[in-house]
Amino acid sequence: MGLTGGLGAGKSTALAALQRLGAVTLSTDAVVHELYADDEVRDLVVQRWGPEVAPDGVVDRQAVARAAFAAPEERQWLEQLLWPRVGARVVAFRQAAQDADPPPVAAVVETPLLFEAGMEGAYDATVAITAPEEVRAARAAARGHAAVDERASRQLTQEEKAARATHHVVNDGDVAQLEDRLAAVLAAVTAASGA
Numbered sequence: 001m002g003l004t005g006g007l008g009a010g011k012s013t014a015l016a017a018l019q020r021l022g023a024v025t026l027s028t029d030a031v032v033h034e035l036y037a038d039d040e041v042r043d044l045v046v047q048r049w050g051p052e053v054a055p056d057g058v059v060d061r062q063a064v065a066r067a068a069f070a071a072p073e074e075r076q077w078l079e080q081l082l083w084p085r086v087g088a089r090v091v092a093f094r095q096a097a098q099d100a101d102p103p104p105v106a107a108v109v110e111t112p113l114l115f116e117a118g119m120e121g122a123y124d125a126t127v128a129i130t131a132p133e134e135v136r137a138a139r140a141a142a143r144g145h146a147a148v149d150e151r152a153s154r155q156l157t158q159e160e161k162a163a164r165a166t167h168h169v170v171n172d173g174d175v176a177q178l179e180d181r182l183a184a185v186l187a188a189v190t191a192a193s194g195a
């Protein structure tokens, strides 16, 4: 299953809840973070944007975000560098889930740009997590991400994500409520796949 949602909607919180419910999970944001520890990736971003994006040889993601969201072609360059590498990790994760005995309840991949990247066809079902705009904006602001407006403008709106997804979960209560709603989604997905 593919899981998505806007900035600060609660994707990571939902992914953790799904893991508690017995799913195996992968966060593509976490994969991206790991990829920056790869020397090849680090050297390529330094070649493009200069040593200030990796002070002391360690990639500073805030600095990368500022450089990447400064212009569409910079963002595109970064996405073209990272997405194939992320894709390879997703394929390996799904293969491992398929080979597991006993099989997990579900294999869930969190992908913020699931629909924007045209990846939805790769999943049997998709779920969009949304939250009331004011809650989401406050949570996103508390994260202190660089280039929040630029990230948001590269994404579909919450309404569009919800309309495209097989399942839509509103994260407007506490974490226990979110988990209950996700349990219902898991039950529906499992029933639909005949598992």
Ligand SMILES: CC(C)(COP(=O)(O)OP(=O)(O)OC[C@H]1O[C@@H](n2cnc3c(N)ncnc32)[C@H](O)[C@@H]1O)[C@@H](O)C(=O)NCCC(=O)NCCS
Pocket (backbone or CB within 6 Å): 006, 007, 008, 028, 029, 032, 033, 061, 062, 064, 065, 068, 075, 078, 079, 082, 083, 086, 111, 112, 113, 145, 146, 150, 151, 152, 154, 155
């Ligand atoms: C720009 C980077 C360095 C910022 O790192 P940072 O630690 O500040 O943020 P993090 O990676 O945790 O992402 C937080 C959120 O930002 C948003 N975001 C990330 N990349 C993008 C993007 N290319 N376009 C729009 N929004 C994005 C997502 O909503 C994501 O959940 C990093 O996100 C990155 O390398 N992005 C490019 C790769 C990508 O497209 N990742 C998305 C998943 S494959």
Ligand SMILES: Nc1ncnc2c1ncn2[C@@H]1O[C@H](COP(=O)(O)OP(=O)(O)OP(=O)(O)O)[C@@H](O)[C@H]1O
Pocket (backbone or CB within 6 Å): 005, 006, 007, 008, 009, 010, 011, 012, 013, 014, 029, 139, 140, 143, 171, 172, 173, 174, 175, 178
């Ligand atoms: N139902 C909830 N109740 C209380 N706090 C929540 C709830 N859902 C999420 N949060 C909090 O809101 C913040 C953002 O949630 P989370 O990290 O899950 O969102 P995200 O969509 O993955 O964000 P990002 O786009 O920044 O990666 C976190 O600090 C999280 O603990």
